[in-house]
Amino acid sequence: MSTTAKPTPDKYSLGQSMKRKEDPRFLRGHGNYVDDIVLPGMLWLSIVHSPYPHARIVKIDKTAALAVPGVVAVLTGEDLAAHNLAWIPTFHGYDKQMILAVGKVLFQYQEVAGVIASSREIAQDAAELVEVEYEPLDPVVNPFQSREDKIILRDDRENKTNHIYHWEVGKRDATDAAIAASDVSIKERVVFQRCHPAPLEPCGIIADMDAATGRLTLYLTSQAPHAHRTVVSLVTGIPEDKIHVISPDLGGGFGNKVPVYPGYVVAAAASVVIGVPVKWIETRTENLTTTGFARDYHMDVEIGATKDGKVTALKVATVADHGAFDAAADPTKYPAGLFGIVTGSYDFANAFTELDAYFTNKPPGGVAYRCSFRVTEASFAIERGMEILARKLNMDPAELRLKNFIKKEQFPYPSPLGFVYDSGDYHLTLRKALDIIGYDALRQEQKEKRTRGELMGIGISTFTEAVGAGPSKHFDIMGIKMFDSAEIRVHPTGSAILRAGTKSQGQGHETTWAQIAADELGLDPQNIMVEEGDTDTAPYGLGTYASRSTPVAGAAIAMAARKIREKARKIAAHLLEAPVDDIEWENHAFHVKGLPENAITMQTIAFAAYTNPAPDTEPGLEATFYYDPPNLTFPYGAYIAVVDVDAETGFVKVRRFLAIDDCGTVINPMIVEGQIHGGLTEGFAIAFMQELAFDADGNSLNTNFTEYLVPTSLETPHWETSSTCTPSPHHPIGAKGVGESPNVGSPAAFVNAVMDALAPLGVTHIDMPLTREKVWRAVRSAKGAAKT
Amino acid sequence: MNISVTVNGKPYQRDVEPRTLLVYFLREALGLTGTHVGCDTSSCGVCVVVLDGDRAVKSCTMFAAMADGHEITTVEGLVQGGKLHPLQQAFWDCHGLQCGYCTPGMLMTSYALLKHQPNPDEPAIREALSGNLCRCTGYQNIVKAVQQAAAETNAPAPEPVAT
Incomplete structure (x- = not known):
């Protein structure tokens, strides 16, 4: 059985804007999110929260709540303690966190009790009737106050200090000496404010203990279903085969759905004890006040340079606010994540960075909000620092960058803080950006405007990311190596099912994963079904966050497909009656060397694999691959923002924004562009709007979407995008990951643009978010100072 | 209390x-879970339906x-x-959705907009959608989708107004 039909290469090739396969169900309202699932006999969990940021719990009275008809149980920390579940280990295992408060509460809105009832409304009503008597304590609301150790927050810990850890990398003495000896140096404290990913779908769970089978099924808003299964098993002692995690459609994640939250644990414990399904869906207030925040880094940035603008040394010292528990989502050996990427795209001879983390009376977290672990904070520090240095040197910021970029021929480039950058051509990408935006003309326009007192600014950010954790020799979470996996089964008629250890939250894996496999196998991507998120069926993987899906699982898919192709080559040899060594793969089909017109498709081979396999091969056509990347990938970009600032109102109009991204090989340009639009919008939000702020008493000031401002269609600027392509030399298809680049790179571009606009007034730095009030005050005080 | 409503005819x-x-009546009593819940303050618009x-x-x-x-x-x-409604088709064609959670609300707000303004320009679309949050797309492709749906619904395009 053979065919001479030659497939059109284009149909299968990477790089096409194929429409998304997952869209039809979402468009029809047939998505399947956790809250859409209803199980027979299901109960509801509602959580009681602390009104105080720091207080002793004197007494909890459940009586009134238990008297409400429909209430099944009221659980407190002491009830959980009886099952050894009052505390669980945090993400990397170095600390523990309370599930329901025992003894005292450590942040406002902390979970104190759980009410289980027959409906959402009854659970919520009864939660209000749980009477908790508190004895308020003085709160500690910022890390600088915390490090004085006058009030020790965590009396459960052996070390009576609020200091969690010190971390450093690089050469301190050489860096200090180089900065001291430099012609020009700058030092600035830049704060990356506490903010929240706030996916539109809040977090939730349905825990379903089946007493008959002894299996616990968890329908969970999970970016990492396998990791969550393992954690549940380790914490509860339930054998892992008795735990089934299903992460259905996710309404966004952005890092928020990586950690394990108290609501999950209480619902699961309740279901195990009561023996019926228990659902918990958090409110928006619970989402913003209790689940994983991001950033909260106070960074002192120092750069030394020669007088003609060659950088000589970089030092960044950070104070990090981790909240009540050290629940930061970073790989075990990297407490400050990949912050060492702070030397950015520049060739520094000397660099040193250190970080001290502290407990405060704020919610725990420190998730990688649309970024690889702490890369956003690092990129912001270096890109702000370079801008400030350019101004001090009286040098054009583009010229300063071009002068200090790592050169194309220096790759692979060993950075002074321990990374080996895989590839890049930073000069090409920035020059393309300058050209497209018309940089020289904009500078001319700015010059003219400045003579009239108009505030126009141009901001550049040329960031480099480190994504795709990771090489397992470096990266693990609670000991589990950060590989990822794929399994492909080709059916007899030439369609296939592909399963991966990742979990899409809107990134479009059902489309792009099919495209990778289609290109490797010459199968129709429309007929490659992609399935993720079910731990009973998907191969083990660490999930989707930190831009690791394409660098790691994407590679696993290509490698699994290549295993299939090797087997298919043997079947092709059998069918074409030629030696295996003479079989060539070209234009997505096999042919005998020198006889390309007699090609045989994968579809034909698939049928043969089940009906007429070669005598010495196993029947069937499938493969699994666990991919452990040899290195991280290093996507990068050149972003330029153009803004006009209204001195009278503080309003910043983002007139233009251009993003040139280099993420290596592009699988689906439409999806990549969509990812960039979304990430830029979140970067814009962080630069101008989003902040989790607290008053001096530790009260949360941003508890819902009327206070925690996310951009609407009205504020969001129009995005211009373009690309360069420097394939990753070590990734099987040369891809690097892209979903987070725009959120990593853009905040500095916005802030640099606003500071550039305010430069004539002598304003050097304003901390984000750059609200109208902050900008207006800066303008007013600068003008006032000028008058005196 | 007893109510009578007509839902989707x-x-x-x-x-x-x-x-x-x-929203809970639609989702829980009628099982129409395409209408979502995303906030407690009437801010996000994932629950928008047409009355x-x-x-x-x-x-x-x-x-x-x-x-x-x-x-x-x-x-x-x-x-x-x-058959998909022209708005649904346009959202698909223009990559106007990613996680899909805001999509039903976006579609229904756009549906009502086009009933009142068959040819909205970009500012009018952005104004109409300003009560619907999206965390994934940055709105640009949603705006494009509404424009495409309007163009298809109204084809042939009306004569340009002489200036």
Whole structure:
């Protein structure tokens, strides 16, 4: 059985804007999110929260709540303690966190009790009737106050200090000496404010203990279903085969759905004890006040340079606010994540960075909000620092960058803080950006405007990311190596099912994963079904966050497909009656060397694999691959923002924004562009709007979407995008990951643009978010100072 | 209390608690889970449905009882004769959705907009959608999708106004 039909290469090739396969169900309202699932006999969990940021719990009275008809149980920390579940280990295992408060509460809105009832409304009503008597304590609301150790927050810990850890990398003495000896140096404290990913779908769970089978099924808003299964098993002692995690459609994640939250644990414990399904869906207030925040880094940035603008040394010292528990989502050996990427795209001879983390009376977290672990904070520090240095040197910021970029021929480039950058051509990408935006003309326009007192600014950010954790020799979470996996089964008629250890939250894996496999196998991507998120069926993987899906699982898919192709080559040899060594793969089909017109498709081979396999091969056509990347990938970009600032109102109009991204090989340009639009919008939000702020008493000031401002269609600027392509030399298809680049790179571009606009007034730095009030005050005080 | 509503052309009579929000009535009493819940403050718009054919309403901000005697269209009611509505098709063509959670609300707000303004320009679309949050797309492709749907619905395009 053979065919001479030659497939059109284009149909299968990477790089096409194929429409998304997952869209039809979402468009029809047939998505399947956790809250859409209803199980027979299901109960509801509602959580009681602390009104105080720091207080002793004197007494909890459940009586009134238990008297409400429909209430099944009221659980407190002491009830959980009886099952050894009052505390669980945090993400990397170095600390523990309370599930329901025992003894005292450590942040406002902390979970104190759980009410289980027959409906959402009854659970919520009864939660209000749980009477908790508190004895308020003085709160500690910022890390600088915390490090004085006058009030020790965590009396459960052996070390009576609020200091969690010190971390450093690089050469301190050489860096200090180089900065001291430099012609020009700058030092600035830049704060990356506490903010929240706030996916539109809040977090939730349905825990379903089946007493008959002894299996616990968890329908969970999970970016990492396998990791969550393992954690549940380790914490509860339930054998892992008795735990089934299903992460259905996710309404966004952005890092928020990586950690394990108290609501999950209480619902699961309740279901195990009561023996019926228990659902918990958090409110928006619970989402913003209790689940994983991001950033909260106070960074002192120092750069030394020669007088003609060659950088000589970089030092960044950070104070990090981790909240009540050290629940930061970073790989075990990297407490400050990949912050060492702070030397950015520049060739520094000397660099040193250190970080001290502290407990405060704020919610725990420190998730990688649309970024690889702490890369956003690092990129912001270096890109702000370079801008400030350019101004001090009286040098054009583009010229300063071009002068200090790592050169194309220096790759692979060993950075002074321990990374080996895989590839890049930073000069090409920035020059393309300058050209497209018309940089020289904009500078001319700015010059003219400045003579009239108009505030126009141009901001550049040329960031480099480190994504795709990771090489397992470096990266693990609670000991589990950060590989990822794929399994492909080709059916007899030439369609296939592909399963991966990742979990899409809107990134479009059902489309792009099919495209990778289609290109490797010459199968129709429309007929490659992609399935993720079910731990009973998907191969083990660490999930989707930190831009690791394409660098790691994407590679696993290509490698699994290549295993299939090797087997298919043997079947092709059998069918074409030629030696295996003479079989060539070209234009997505096999042919005998020198006889390309007699090609045989994968579809034909698939049928043969089940009906007429070669005598010495196993029947069937499938493969699994666990991919452990040899290195991280290093996507990068050149972003330029153009803004006009209204001195009278503080309003910043983002007139233009251009993003040139280099993420290596592009699988689906439409999806990549969509990812960039979304990430830029979140970067814009962080630069101008989003902040989790607290008053001096530790009260949360941003508890819902009327206070925690996310951009609407009205504020969001129009995005211009373009690309360069420097394939990753070590990734099987040369891809690097892209979903987070725009959120990593853009905040500095916005802030640099606003500071550039305010430069004539002598304003050097304003901390984000750059609200109208902050900008207006800066303008007013600068003008006032000028008058005196 | 007992209410009568028509949802996606189908009449329903149900007993509801007076405090039941329309969104929970649709999701839990009728099983129409395409209409979502995303905030507690009427800010996000993932719950938008269309009331009486042309009014976009946030169904988290209406009691089910207030819908008594009215017609509701939800995202599940957009497909006609098995065919995607031009808005649904345009959102698909233009990559106007990613995680899909805001999509039903976006579609229903756009549906009501086009009933009132068949040819909205970009500022009008952005204004109309300003009560619907999206965390994934940056809105640009959503705006493009609404423009495409408007163009298709109104084809042939009207004569340009002479200036």
